[in-house]
Amino acid sequence: xxxIGILGGGQLxxxxxxxxxxxxxxxxxxxxxxxxxxxxxxxxxxxxxIRDREAVIAFGRQVDALTIEIENVSLEALQxxxxxxxxxxxxxxxxxxxxxxxxxxxxxxxxxxPTSAFRVLSxxxxxxxxxxxxxxxxxxxxxxYDGRGxxxxxxxxxxASGFDAPSVLEEMVEIERELAIIVAIxxxxxxxxxxxxxxxxxxxFNLLDYQLCPPDLPRATLWKAEAVAQSVARNLGSPGxxxxxxxxxRSGEVLVNETAPRVHNSGHHSIEGNFCSQFDMLLxxxxxxxLGDADIILPSAMINLVGADGYEGEPxxxxxxxxxxxxxxxxxxxxxxxxxxxxxxxxxxxxxxxRHTLIHxxxxxxxxxxxxxxxxx
Amino acid sequence: xxxIGILGGGQLxxxxxxxxxxxxxxxxxxxxxxxxxxxxxxxxxxxxxIRDREAVIAFGRQVDALTIEIENVSLEALQxxxxxxxxxxxxxxxxxxxxxxxxxxxxxxxxxxPTSAFRVLSxxxxxxxxxxxxxxxxxxxxxxYDGRGxxxxxxxxxxASGFDAPSVLEEMVEIERELAIIVAIxxxxxxxxxxxxxxxxxxxFNLLDYQLCPPDLPRATLWKAEAVAQSVARNLGSPGxxxxxxxxxRSGEVLVNETAPRVHNSGHHSIEGNFCSQFDMLLxxxxxxxLGDADIILPSAMINLVGADGYEGEPxxxxxxxxxxxxxxxxxxxxxxxxxxxxxxxxxxxxxxxRHTLIHxxxxxxxxxxxxxxxxx
Numbered sequence: 001x002x003x004i005g006i007l008g009g010g011q012l013x014x015x016x017x018x019x020x021x022x023x024x025x026x027x028x029x030x031x032x033x034x035x036x037x038x039x040x041x042x043x044x045x046x047x048x049x050i051r052d053r054e055a056v057i058a059f060g061r062q063v064d065a066l067t068i069e070i071e072n073v074s075l076e077a078l079q080x081x082x083x084x085x086x087x088x089x090x091x092x093x094x095x096x097x098x099x100x101x102x103x104x105x106x107x108x109x110x111x112x113x114p115t116s117a118f119r120v121l122s123x124x125x126x127x128x129x130x131x132x133x134x135x136x137x138x139x140x141x142x143x144x145y146d147g148r149g150x151x152x153x154x155x156x157x158x159x160a161s162g163f164d165a166p167s168v169l170e171e172m173v174e175i176e177r178e179l180a181i182i183v184a185i186x187x188x189x190x191x192x193x194x195x196x197x198x199x200x201x202x203x204x205f206n207l208l209d210y211q212l213c214p215p216d217l218p219r220a221t222l223w224k225a226e227a228v229a230q231s232v233a234r235n236l237g238s239p240g241x242x243x244x245x246x247x248x249x250r251s252g253e254v255l256v257n258e259t260a261p262r263v264h265n266s267g268h269h270s271i272e273g274n275f276c277s278q279f280d281m282l283l284x285x286x287x288x289x290x291l292g293d294a295d296i297i298l299p300s301a302m303i304n305l306v307g308a309d310g311y312e313g314e315p316x317x318x319x320x321x322x323x324x325x326x327x328x329x330x331x332x333x334x335x336x337x338x339x340x341x342x343x344x345x346x347x348x349x350x351x352x353x354x355r356h357t358l359i360h361x362x363x364x365x366x367x368x369x370x371x372x373x374x375x376x377x
Numbered sequence: 378x379x380x381i382g383i384l385g386g387g388q389l390x391x392x393x394x395x396x397x398x399x400x401x402x403x404x405x406x407x408x409x410x411x412x413x414x415x416x417x418x419x420x421x422x423x424x425x426x427i428r429d430r431e432a433v434i435a436f437g438r439q440v441d442a443l444t445i446e447i448e449n450v451s452l453e454a455l456q457x458x459x460x461x462x463x464x465x466x467x468x469x470x471x472x473x474x475x476x477x478x479x480x481x482x483x484x485x486x487x488x489x490x491p492t493s494a495f496r497v498l499s500x501x502x503x504x505x506x507x508x509x510x511x512x513x514x515x516x517x518x519x520x521x522y523d524g525r526g527x528x529x530x531x532x533x534x535x536x537a538s539g540f541d542a543p544s545v546l547e548e549m550v551e552i553e554r555e556l557a558i559i560v561a562i563x564x565x566x567x568x569x570x571x572x573x574x575x576x577x578x579x580x581x582f583n584l585l586d587y588q589l590c591p592p593d594l595p596r597a598t599l600w601k602a603e604a605v606a607q608s609v610a611r612n613l614g615s616p617g618x619x620x621x622x623x624x625x626x627r628s629g630e631v632l633v634n635e636t637a638p639r640v641h642n643s644g645h646h647s648i649e650g651n652f653c654s655q656f657d658m659l660l661x662x663x664x665x666x667x668l669g670d671a672d673i674i675l676p677s678a679m680i681n682l683v684g685a686d687g688y689e690g691e692p693x694x695x696x697x698x699x700x701x702x703x704x705x706x707x708x709x710x711x712x713x714x715x716x717x718x719x720x721x722x723x724x725x726x727x728x729x730x731x732r733h734t735l736i737h738x739x740x741x742x743x744x745x746x747x748x749x750x751x752x753x754x
Contacts, residue, residue: 018398021391021418022709024694040420041398275705275728290702297674317401325667328652332399351652 001026004286005059007050008069009036011334011344012263015271016069017041019279025287030059037335053077060086065286067240068262071099072143087187089286090261094238098261101168102141108256111235114228115256116247117171124164132169134158141166173255177248179215179225180266183233184241184281184291192281192291193230194274196222197266197302199245210303210362213269213296216355217248224254232259241282243267265304269349272330273300298351301362305346305371307339313375315339319368323348329365339373346371378403381663382436384427385446386413388711388721389640392648393446394418396656402664407436414712430454437463442663444617445639448476449520464564466663467638471615475638478545479518485633488612491605492633493624494548501541509546511535518543550632554625556592557643558606561658561668564616569658569668570607571651573599574643574679576622587680587739590646590673593732594625601631609636618659620644642681646726649707650677675728678739682723682748684716690752692716696745700725706742716750723748 002025006013009031017038020027027042032049039045044062048055050070056077060066065087066078079092090098097103108115116137121127127138134156140149140163151162152172182194198215215222229244236242243264245257267278276284276292284292307315315336323329333346348369350361379402383390386408394415397404404419409426416422421439425432427447433454437443442464443455456469467475474480485492493514498504504515511533517526517540529549530536559571575592592599606621613619620641622634644655653661653669661669684692692713700706710723725746727738 014398018395021395021712022707024692024697024710024712027417040404041418043417284701289698292701293704315401320401321666324661324669327670330399333401335398335401 002065002287003028003063004283005030005063005066006038006042006069007056007059007066007073009033009038009045010069011037011336011346012069013038014041014334015268015332016067016263016279016283019277019283022280023283023287023289025283028059028063030056035337040335050074053080057081060088065089067282067286068095071095071261075099087286089238089282090236090240090242091238094236094240094261097236098259100141101139101258102166104258105168105170107235108232111231113231113235113256114254116173118168121167121169123166124160124162127162127167127169128159130159130169132159133171135172137170137172138162139168139170141168173247174250175247176250176252177215177217178257179217179246179248179254180211180243180264181225181229181246182241182243182264182267182270182278182281182294183229184278184285184294185233185239186285186291187239187288190291191230191234192276192294193226194267194270194278194281194294195296196225197269199266210301210366211266211269212355212358212362213273213300213302218252221248221252221254228254228256232256236261239285241278241285243278265344268332268347269300269302270294271332272349272351273297298353299355299358301350301352301358303348303350303362303365304344305333305348305369307341307343307345308370308372309341310377311371311373311375312340312377313338313373315345316372316374317346318370318372323365323369326350326361326364328352329361339371379442379664380405380440381660382407382440382443383415383419383446384433384436384443384450386410386415386422387446388414388713388723389446390415391418391711392645392709393444393640393656393660396654396660399657400660400664400666402660405436405440407433412714417712427451430457434458442466444659444663445472448472448638452476464663466615466659467613467617467619468615471613471617471638474613475636477518478516478521478635479543481635482545482547484612485609488608490608490612490633491631493550495545498544498546500543501537501539504539504544504546505536507536507546509536510548512549514547514549515539516545516547518545550624551627552624553627553629554592554594555634556594556602556623556625556631557588557641558602558621558623559641559644559647559655559658559671560606560610560619560621561655561662561671562610562616562619563662563668564665567668568607568611569653569671570603571644571647571655571658571671572673573602574646576643587678587743588643588646589732589735589739590650590677590679595629598625598629598631605631605633609633613638616662618655618662620655642721645709645724646677646679647671648709649726649728650674675730676732676735678727678729678735680725680727680739680742681721682710682725682746684718684720684722685747685749686718687754688748688750688752689717689754690715690750692722693749693751694723695747695749700742700746703727703738703741703745705729706738716748
């Protein structure tokens, strides 16, 4: 039986393992936290730091193929493993580009992929000397995740508290809509593209509020977005799954915001909404199986369940039963032992034929369900 | 976090655990085989014999609720646990009736549920003295499963090799169609009924060949079948999931063949074909959540993948990739370490809007995929 390893044991790995139940495969997971969401769902759990070169090499040598659920892994270890013939998804060339926001932006520029204007900064003094026109967005080259490592600079005095590390300084786009498109590429170069999703963000946590699939946008805009997303994924020259986040600006132009070389929050709806989910698609690629059918079964909305403000400790899923009683809703709880404000604790997908119902249901779900905790702050 | 226990670690438990990933629940499994399909997917795996009274009592005391994936468990142990306040699905009254084919048939008779004419036999001499009109079907009172414990008596000389144990002797029904209907009942008495499925059997192994949902039968027949199935489940007076297998005879009459008080092969299509699968539905009941929506998303066919004749040892899934490349097919491999002729090794569901396509695809899948093994006999 083939062995695949996942670096990281969070909800993305968990949902990949849930799908892997369908295939003849031995699953290995590496993660520092023995109580992580994936620990009880794999054949072998290895406790270890996925950023530790030696630990990742030792782990990777025991499997046939490796994938990641977070970019923050030891790239050097993966390069060693790749040179030894272990298949790595995405490959280290693509991961190296995407892992570093400077290289990622330069990659877009070099490949004529539309993205916001930017410059590269070495440290805070470079930021202060930049004479940038505000507002602007500063993104750390490495280490950002879920809104961390991103700062919006609005006033001149904000520059003094900007990141003091290598970063990208981007012109602020006047965003009309945010989209995400997942592109899957197999080892033979075959390609499957998931229909776009439209995202609404919660400004407080910079976390996805809910998303809709398909988006309500002109066909021409969606075609443009799909072409851009395919160009991002194809030019990386790597098999794997690529989630491309896009802005549509006020003039209808499509710009790439950023890319994740892995399964992604923007694809969760595909578990129920599409014939082949993003998790199934990546597994098929890693296992060398044919690509699946990314078509929509029914339009969907997906609502993230994040830890409510003011609570920590063991999660309490208030309203869970009310949501489960709603029509055509699908609850996914990630099994995290502790909640924190803004932490992704689960998600709910709802299916319906029309957009109006989807929005109504998404709002109801968001109002009905709260992830509180046993410790009130 | 609530703890639920599953007695038995086969594919039914495996698919229940796959669904349980979505809910805040700690899963426990008891099974003698440490390499069973469920072992790597639960929080706690307990090696033990589910027919062993003491072992099951010790296991059950550690969880809040118990369910089964096979009837052949220690009923006495469950009675003790139930008396101690552990919730058992189905309850032991219902399980006691169904576990014994004599009591099951008598239950149908006592509740005016249509079923084939029968008599109860104590042993082989009673069979030989019965003066039964042939053909007839003899079923062992206990221990039958997947076609074992069932014998078709065609000629007078067959009586001499009939079962020499307590059994039911049934009049052979002239079967026009075979249906199955799953009825779910929660602890508050709420009820959800899955749309009927129509089954085609492989006479060689007495295993399901493929099934179609919904069946192509007159509405009136389906209503009758649903009414009968609901009557079977309701009169048992137990929460749980009940798979009622039915015959439609040449005159259009509906007769109950037998009932399983658990998730069942006839409900596998519901994973992709229905908004709420049978596994999700049972979990909702066991966890005290609202019942789900059993409605069909799209019509489906489900094909069992059984071990091919002449092969044993480690399974080899011939044609797997060809089937995965077919449109709208969903492969489920059960992760069994060894194949045997006729052993259930997986299943494939295919979705399509029209029956013609479903049948065509089911035939293609059946022809394309074979579960062979590393040992050729």
